[in-house]
Each structure stands twice: as structure tokens, then as C-alpha cells.
Amino acid sequence: MEKIQQAARIIASSSDVLVFSGAGVSAESGIPTFRGEGGLWERYPTNIYANLPGLAGVFLLSKDRIASFFSDALRPLVEAKPNPAHEALARLEEAGKISAIVTQNIDDLHLAAGSREVLEVHGSAYRVRCSRCGAREGRSRKDINDVLDKLDVPTISRRQMISALNEFSGNCLCGGRYRPDVVFFGESLPMETIEEAADRASRCDCLLSVGTSVLVYPAATVPAIAASFGASVIDINPCETTLSSTADVFVKMKAGKAMPAIADEVLRLSN
Numbered sequence: 001m002e003k004i005q006q007a008a009r010i011i012a013s014s015s016d017v018l019v020f021s022g023a024g025v026s027a028e029s030g031i032p033t034f035r036g037e038g039g040l041w042e043r044y045p046t047n048i049y050a051n052l053p054g055l056a057g058v059f060l061l062s063k064d065r066i067a068s069f070f071s072d073a074l075r076p077l078v079e080a081k082p083n084p085a086h087e088a089l090a091r092l093e094e095a096g097k098i099s100a101i102v103t104q105n106i107d108d109l110h111l112a113a114g115s116r117e118v119l120e121v122h123g124s125a126y127r128v129r130c131s132r133c134g135a136r137e138g139r140s141r142k143d144i145n146d147v148l149d150k151l152d153v154p155t156i157s158r159r160q161m162i163s164a165l166n167e168f169s170g171n172c173l174c175g176g177r178y179r180p181d182v183v184f185f186g187e188s189l190p191m192e193t194i195e196e197a198a199d200r201a202s203r204c205d206c207l208l209s210v211g212t213s214v215l216v217y218p219a220a221t222v223p224a225i226a227a228s229f230g231a232s233v234i235d236i237n238p239c240e241t242t243l244s245s246t247a248d249v250f251v252k253m254k255a256g257k258a259m260p261a262i263a264d265e266v267l268r269l270s271n
């Protein structure tokens with residue numbers, strides 16, 4: 001409990017706390033992490049499935065394989081609900097104790113928990129983006145479930161599959177085609193979002209890293225920028241990360257247990 005109290009004291013005495021979150025914060029919502037056991041990428045190699053040309057190739061070779069990939073990647077996301085870690089972070093924002101969350105996640109669970117200042121540096125599964133003009137449009141859990149239900153029918157033809165996917169993504173008013181608004185491997189991060197994240201990192205006086213290995217670049221520069229500008233660093237993770245040894249406090253616990261305890265203590269200290 002000493003580590004929880006240390007982390008809470010730093011957060012309570014800081015004026016600008018920036019959160020940096022990753023797949024681990026959603027693990028207890030049932031979404032496997034990127035590197036963890038049973039993760040998606042054990043079954044679907046990233047060099048093929050984590051980029052659009054690779055996915056197009058799989059589609060041509062095996063429509064069943066692409067349907068099972070979409071189902072395995074997206075069903076856990078649409079079925080997930082915010083867990084106590086997301087809720088604790090939302091409570092801290094509501095109380096004015098954290099200024100924003102920079103998340104690498106695409107699952108929208110911070111927003112679903114009630115957090116408002118969320119910078120999604122890897123995009124969102126719940127948006128599409130025009131490949132021509134960059135306009136964005138939202139897609140609901142129901143939209144995703146509906147397209148997955150269509151793709152899951154074993155007798156579906158390739159033509160029907162393309163039409164279901166086209167219907168889901170749709171066309172932009174400019175005439176361009178929409179694509180998923182997620183950052184695939186090798187693609188650039190959304191410039192405005194990552195610039196804002198870097199700017200906030202340079203101004204914050206505490207960086208709270210939750211559930212991330214801090215290995216995926218360029219997003220992982222966010223905590224490095226904060227530390228280089230003198231921010232205190234708190235790392236919450238059941239395993240060591242690239243931040244743990246230099247962090248001011250390393251809370252070696254799952255986020256769903258650590259974050260509610262930290263939030264309770266911060267709010268107690270602030271009252």
C-alpha cells in the first residue's frame with residue numbers, strides 16, 4: 001500500500017497530470033494485450049494482418065481467414081465494458097486531478113467510462129476516415145456487430161463480403177472512400193493528435209503511465225518527453241516496463257486494482 005500512497009501523494013500535489021495508457025488498462029475488460037499471452041497477434045502475424053495491403057492479400061487467398069480475423073479482433077472490443085481502472089481515471093478527471101489521457105488504445109473505453117480529454121494517438125475502431133480529404137465519421141458498436149454478423153455467415157461470397165464492408169465504411173461527401181480510422185503498422189500517427197500529446201507532455205508536471213509496455217514508437221516518446229521536461233513519473237503495471245526502473249514510483253499491480261485505490265487516496269488527500 002506504500003506505493004499506492006506515494007503515487008497518490010504525487011498526483012495530489014501536481015498541477016498537471018497527464019495519463020499515458022496502453023492495452024493493459026483494458027486487459028481486465030477482456031481485451032487481450034498486444035504482447036500478452038493469448039493476444040491476437042500470436043494467431044495473426046503482424047507483418048500480414050496489421051497493415052491494409054496484407055489484409056487485402058489474405059482476403060484474396062481465404063475469405064474464411066479474413067472473416068475469423070475480423071471477428072477475433074473486433075468481437076472482444078465491442079463486447080468490452082470499462083473496468084474499475086477506466087472508471088477511476090474518469091473520476092480523477094472529473095475531480096480536476098488529471099488533465100488528459102493520451103491513449104494508444106483504439107477501444108474507446110476511456111470515453112465510455114466518462115473521460116472527456118482523450119487523445120487517441122492510434123485512432124479508434126469506432127471511426128472511419130476519408131482516404132481523400134481526411135474527414136472522419138463515427139461508427140457504433142451495433143454497426144460493427146452488424147457487419148461481423150454478415151461476415152460470419154459461412155456461405156458468404158467474396159462479392160457479398162466486399163459489399164458488407166463497403167456498406168459499413170461508406171463513401172465521403174467528397175467522393176473519397178472511408179477506411180478504418182486506426183493506425184496500422186507502418187502508418188503515420190494523426191499529426192494534430194500526436195503534436196498535442198507531445199505539447200501536453202512537455203507541460204505536465206506528472207506523467208501517469210498505466211498498462212503499457214512503453215515499447216511502441218513514436219507514441220512511447222510521450223512519457224520520455226514528460227520526463228525530459230522534469231515531470232514526475234508513475235508507472236502502473238504488473239510487469240516491469242521500460243519506465244519502471246527510472247520512475248519516481250513503480251506500482252507493480254494490475255490497473256483495475258491499483259487505480260481505484262490511488263483515486264480514492266488522491267480524493268481523500270484533496271478534500
Ligand code: NAD
Pocket residue numbers: 021022023024025026027028031032033034035036103104105106107122210211212213214215216236237238239240241253254255256
Ligand atoms: P503491450 O501489449 O505492448 O503492453 C501491455 C502492457 O500491459 C504490458 O506491459 C503488460 O504487462 C501490461 N498489463 C497487462 N495486464 C495489465 C493489467 N491488468 N493492468 C495493467 N497493466 C497490464 O501494449 P501497449 O504498450 O499498449 O502497446 C501495444 C500496441 O497495441 C498499442 O498501440 C496498443 O494500443 C495496441 N493495442 C490496443 C488494444 C486496445 O485498444 N485495447 C489492445 C491490444 C493492443
